[in-house]
Amino acid sequence: MMRLVPFLLCICLTDAAAFHHYVHNQRVIGGHDAAPNTWRWQVSLQYDSYSDGSYYHLCGGTIIDSFYIMTAAHCILSVQANRYLVVVGEHNLDKYEGSEQFIRVERIILHPGWNGDLAKGNDLALLKLFNPVQNNGYVEIANLPRPDHVLPHGFPCYITGWGLVGYGGGIAAVLQEAPIPVVEHAVCSQPGWWGGAALNTMVCAGGDGVISGCQGDSGGPLSCYSDGAWRVHGVVSYGPAGQCNQVTKPTVFTRVSAFEDWIYSIVMSV
Incomplete structure (x- = not known):
């Protein structure tokens, strides 16, 4: 049977005290560079694996409220909220471009049905932020679909x-x-x-x-x-x-x- 794996990866970032990004990361397969300020609800979720102030790009996420980020439950490697950093308005991880906001996480909420088994589903988590996302022209709260809306084949x-x-x-x-x-x-x-x-x-x-x-x-x-x-x-x-x-x-x-x-x-x- 085909083995499934989570799409999880830590990529080291340096100079985390200033939140500058100097890492070369790799990309969505078959993709191309997105234009700046296109997917304004996209988040880079970053993780401090050694509790030394050095954050790593770990996962993506979505802005769903000024205080809340939606991500996958399997991205939560620790229940210690202070080990996570949310970067919104991000485009190029190599550069500080002035569009970014770096926000600490206050609370992690895992879906109650998540048990660590990807095949069982419920792979969902919400992150409550210490400070709200500010509307600086480079961020946007995502629209969500209608409840129970299922997209057709080929959409x-x-x-x-x-x-x-x-x-x-x-x-x-x-x-x-x-x-x-x-x-x-x-x-x-x-x-x-x-x-x-x-x-x-x-x-x-x-x-x-x-x-x-x-x-x-x-x-x-x-x-x-x-x-x-x-x-x-x-x-x-x-x-x-x-x-x-x-x-x-x-x-x-x-x-x-x-x-x-x-x-x-x-x-x-x-």
Whole structure:
């Protein structure tokens, strides 16, 4: 049986006290540089693995409220909130461009159904920030889909992130984007695709052997233009072990529309 893996990756950043970024990171497979100020809800979630003030790009994320970030539960390596840093308005991890905001995390909320098994789903977490995201023209709160909205087969979406490009591939510090069509559950759950590991609380996209998410893209958004606006329909969860862009092994996302009651219960709580 095909082994699934989370799209998780730590890439070291230096000079963390000033929050400057000098690392070359790798990219969404099959993607290209996103234009600055395009995916304004995209987040770089960074982690201090040694508690020494040096932060690493770990995962992606999505701004869903001025105080809340949505990401994947498997991106949470520690329950110590002070080991995480959220960077919004980010574009090039190599440069400080003046658009970035660096915000500490106050609280981590894992979905209560998450048990560490990607195939069981519920791979979702919310991060409450110490300080709100400020509207500086480079950030935006994401629109979410209608509750329980399921996109049809072939619906066009975009994956974005700073994840690996693949074995021996080029590197890019700039946020990458790639068009990636939805694969409906009836197809994605077939033998030879993801079978029983694809739940109806997930969204599959890709699987053409060309474009996919990869390590470092975890927690990032699947953005789709639906109901008259760009909306975040998915959170990057897992893909195949080894080469990420495999035929009939699409990138699998947590389906946001299946969890909106829980999301709003947290965001709207006092």
